[in-house]
Amino acid sequence: MVASLALILLAQLVGEALARGAGVPVPGPVIGMGLMFLFLLARDTAPGLPRLLPKPLTDGTLEGTARVLLANLSLLFVPAGVGVVGRLDLLRAQGVKLALILLVSTAASLLVTVLVFRAVARLVERRGGDPDA
């Protein structure tokens, strides 16, 4: 558990340092996600590496920690969400207009994204690939 957390935080820390250092518009944790992906790939392909690593990183504990965090992803947005309640006064002046824009644009965003994904997937997968839904 501690080894898993240490590795996760390390990936985030390095990601944060890279993001700030290079000034790219990607959040540090997203770069950390990429680093974690590379770690998993190296762990499972480089011969001999698993023996050098602490056991929790190879016996599924790391994956278990990830599962717990992702299963409760909603919880992590609560503190920021509570902050919104306190600042709803900022919306008072333009509240109705903003609500309308958020609703329409979010619906449009979902609609276009899903339809384009499906259309292109059908096009690509008809030419050889096997569609897996």
Next chain:
Amino acid sequence: MGGDFSLWVYLTGTPLLWLTVTLTAYVAADRIAAATNRHPLANPVLISVVFVGSVLAFTGTPYPTYFEGAQFVHFLLGPATVVLAMPLYERRATVVRALVPMLAALAAGAATTLACVIALARLLDLPAPIIVSLAPKSVTSGVAMGIAETLGGDPTLTAILVILTGIIGAILVTPMMEALRIRDMRARGFAAGLAAHGIGTARAFQVSETAGTFAGIAMGLNAFLTAILAPLALHLMS
């Protein structure tokens, strides 16, 4: 009363109280969501926020006091983003196979969101700083606030719009996809993550792990693309 009050003063001075309130509210909200069979309207983020918000209003607690306790939960957003790598890694073959549809949907989705937001805001005659604050609202909050600030918007307003967008998207996505009869969980998840960032991703993980994986990818890619497209779109549509 004097004794009770000093106990209250003691408890509100430590992170323990508000951390406990946050976790308890979430556990209750999650139970409610589970009891409704994960009905989209019973969004656990929304219910928890209403619970905690009521407690804060009732006790007259300022947000910074609350956040001293809640920051430990908030902090975990970073590590949770990092561990999106695990489902991504497990499904890497599926993801690589879907690369072309993903990139097409990303470009179309990001452009549509920006165009739609800016066009509507102009139509409704909103002032320019509010339009700038609105533009990055589908992107994860840290990046969205950065975009708004750079372009002359109000980052606090952006943060609020981002959270509201997340909740709206998480509520809309399932009924919309069912109405359209879209069963491809990759497409559904990708749309949720693109339109509604982490809150949409949390919803997608409730529905299916494949959907959650694609939502996480969409969230990361859209943060990158919108950061590039937002200044361009604001310039073109001004």
